Amino acid sequence: MSGETLTIDRLGTHGDGIAETEKGPVYVPFTLPRETATVAREGETGTLIALTQAAPERAEPPCPHFGPDGEGGACGGCNLQHLETDAYRVWKREQVVRPLAMNGIETEIAPLYPCEPGARRRMVLTARRTENGMLVGFNQAGSHNIVPIIGCLVGDPRIVKHLASVRRIARAVCATRKPFRLTVFASETGLDIAAEGAGRVSTRQRQMAIETALSMKVLARLTVDGETLVEARQPIVRFGGISVVPPPGAFLQASAAAEDRMADLVLGHLAGAKRIADLFAGCGAFALRLAREAAVITAESEGPALAALDAAARHATGLKPVEIDRRDLFRRPLMAADLKYTEAVVFDPPRAGAEAQAHQLAASKVCRVAAVSCNPATLARDLAILVEGGFAIDAVHPIDQFLWSPHVEAVALLTRR
Numbered sequence: 392m393s394g395e396t397l398t399i400d401r402l403g404t405h406g407d408g409i410a411e412t413e414k415g416p417v418y419v420p421f422t423l424p425r426e427t428a429t430v431a432r433e434g435e436t437g438t439l440i441a442l443t444q445a446a447p448e449r450a451e452p453p454c455p456h457f458g459p460d461g462e463g464g465a466c467g468g469c470n471l472q473h474l475e476t477d478a479y480r481v482w483k484r485e486q487v488v489r490p491l492a493m494n495g496i497e498t499e500i501a502p503l504y505p506c507e508p509g510a511r512r513r514m515v516l517t518a519r520r521t522e523n524g525m526l527v528g529f530n531q532a533g534s535h536n537i538v539p540i541i542g543c544l545v546g547d548p549r550i551v552k553h554l555a556s557v558r559r560i561a562r563a564v565c566a567t568r569k570p571f572r573l574t575v576f577a578s579e580t581g582l583d584i585a586a587e588g589a590g591r592v593s594t595r596q597r598q599m600a601i602e603t604a605l606s607m608k609v610l611a612r613l614t615v616d617g618e619t620l621v622e623a624r625q626p627i628v629r630f631g632g633i634s635v636v637p638p639p640g641a642f643l644q645a646s647a648a649a650e651d652r653m654a655d656l657v658l659g660h661l662a663g664a665k666r667i668a669d670l671f672a673g674c675g676a677f678a679l680r681l682a683r684e685a686a687v688i689t690a691e692s693e694g695p696a697l698a699a700l701d702a703a704a705r706h707a708t709g710l711k712p713v714e715i716d717r718r719d720l721f722r723r724p725l726m727a728a729d730l731k732y733t734e735a736v737v738f739d740p741p742r743a744g745a746e747a748q749a750h751q752l753a754a755s756k757v758c759r760v761a762a763v764s765c766n767p768a769t770l771a772r773d774l775a776i777l778v779e780g781g782f783a784i785d786a787v788h789p790i791d792q793f794l795w796s797p798h799v800e801a802v803a804l805l806t807r808r
């Protein structure tokens with residue numbers, strides 16, 4: 392394949408190398424700044440054909456699925472394995488620094504808290520039946536093609552070791568030619584597998600799926616579109632020692648180490664408050680830990696997650712009262728008046744952020760806020776609202792929950808001036 396020679400100027404927010412050319416920017420995955428490469432160009436998209444000059448920061452990517460020649464296609468999971476560790480960490484921290492600066496926020500930003508390979512305890516895989524068998528893996532970068540995953544360096548070995556069995560389960564529950572989603576969570580009691588969108592399972596298939604699942608000694612639970620087919624054991628996740636049975640496919644922080652770090656920061660900042668609100672509470676990763684010392688009101692839109700949180704709080708001993716409030720916090724944020732007796736708040740929204748809620752917090756009398764986010768752009772927007780409303784940012788802590796990907800988690804700690 393012929394191509395043109397480009398020099399890469401910088402890394403973009405999605406981790407692609409960017410070459411600035413007379414005809415505009417060209418995004419070239421798997422390249423680094425100061426590298427020269429032969430690239431096949433189609434508009435703004437460049438495909439790396441060959442590297443002619445490598446950057447000193449280039450490292451040997453450890454995963455066989457990585458890169459344009461990756462096994463089974465270029466996996467869209469981790470696209471920064473070719474960047475040497477120190478440079479990678481500087482770049483990752485920058486992903487938090489830059490949007491904050493663009494929003495006029497000056498504050499202390501801690502070094503990146505690193506996470507180790509093998510820590511991803513919750514893997515969201517895509518599966519599809521093909522003529523050549525069942526594919527289970529991650530989507531190829533920028534496409535719906537599935538890269539069948541044999542090994543995964545970021546995945547928890549408790550999941551990765553059993554990917555062949557996960558594939559057998561996918562085959563058993565699959566009643567469609569369309570791709571479907573498999574969420575695999577390494578719970579304390581075994582794997583919790585949730586299939587969604589696999590089609591209408593026949594009675595015979597259901598029987599096969601149950602037999603396959605029961606033969607898998609490491610399986611705790613198998614659900615299909617929320618219906619439990621097998622529950623050999625209740626899947627359990629522990630938040631600061633408090634056991635929770637998460638609903639099928641529930642949101643849980645991707646890595647236990649990252650969650651522990653976030654929880655330490657949140658608990659440390661909110662210590663001493665007697666009444667705390669946990670907004671976008673999920674199954675209670677923060678709320679249940681906080682409830683050891685403070686009354687907690689939790690708000691969240693997913694009923695099953697709140698029910699799991701509620702059941703855990705009822706079963707645990709020695710907790711202060713935990714209230715639950717099912718609500719859509721985008722449309723119906725907790726109003727400043729609702730927060731009258733609340734001293735401190737933790738919020739951890741999805742990628743869209745918590746704009747409406749931030750306005751209410753700004754107008755409230757809440758004294759301390761811990762803002763947790765997986766999207767630095769919306770975090771920066773929400774922090775600017777809080778600063779405008781009288782808060783000062785004490786510190787921001789970037790956490791590398793999504794190793795080798797362009798995604799980063801951050802915890803911002805704020806106090807009313």
Ligand SMILES: C[S@@+](CC[C@H](N)C(=O)[O-])C[C@H]1O[C@@H](n2cnc3c(N)ncnc32)[C@H](O)[C@@H]1O
Binds near residue numbers: 672676722
């Ligand atoms: C990033 S997760 C955090 C969950 C929890 N704090 C944890 O650490 O496990 C975001 C949570 O926000 C919830 N959520 C999404 N949109 C929402 C909305 N509009 N209103 C309330 N909660 C929402 C999701 O269901 C999810 O549980």
